[in-house]
Amino acid sequence: MLLALGRAEEAVLPRVSVSQLRALLIIDSHEKTNLSQLADELGAIPSSASRLCDRLVAAGLIRRRAGATDRREVELSPTAEGQRLIDELRECRRTELGRVLGSMSAEGRRALLAGLQEFQREADRAGDAEHEVA
Numbered sequence: 754m755l756l757a758l759g760r761a762e763e764a765v766l767p768r769v770s771v772s773q774l775r776a777l778l779i780i781d782s783h784e785k786t787n788l789s790q791l792a793d794e795l796g797a798i799p800s801s802a803s804r805l806c807d808r809l810v811a812a813g814l815i816r817r818r819a820g821a822t823d824r825r826e827v828e829l830s831p832t833a834e835g836q837r838l839i840d841e842l843r844e845c846r847r848t849e850l851g852r853v854l855g856s857m858s859a860e861g862r863r864a865l866l867a868g869l870q871e872f873q874r875e876a877d878r879a880g881d882a883e884h885e886v887a
Contacts, residue, residue, distance in 0.1 A: 768838065769812065776805050777814055777831060781839050786829045787820065814838060 769777065772795075779794045780786045792802035806829060809815040814835035820826030831839060854862060 769809075769814070772805060773809055773812075773814075774842070776802070777809060777835055777839060778842075780815055780829045781831050781836070787826050788829065791829060809835070 776791060776795060779791055783790065788799055788802055788806065791806070792799045795802055795805075797805075806815060806817065810817060813832055815829055816832050817827050817829060820828050854865075857865070
């Protein structure tokens with residue numbers, strides 16, 4: 754699976770670095786993202802995240818704007834070009850995963866589905882247990 758996803762990323766990586774792509778996907782995954790949230794999710798210090806955003810702004814992939822509630826806060830969002838890149842990556846991922854799934858036997862796909870469902874149940878239980886402890 755990682756190879757299929759890696760092949761999909763190869764389609765967009767000539768245009769952006771891996772860290773830029775990761776930042777762009779994080780920004781896109783939240784309705785509103787600020788620099789502090791991005792730095793936290795990247796596991797980076799704010800100044801590094803800011804420089805990364807500078808490169809994404811220069812490439813025309815994200816925009817920065819003053820926060821709606823706090824003008825000192827900077828909100829980050831993908832530009833139309835950034836969204837096109839994200840959509841292209843997602844389409845490439847779907848195509849690659851579809852190709853792999855299409856080559857599997859029906860029995861193999863059923864086993865994969867059962868395994869993923871079990872994985873989801875256990876992940877949900879682990880999350881619920883974590884919330885009970887807190």
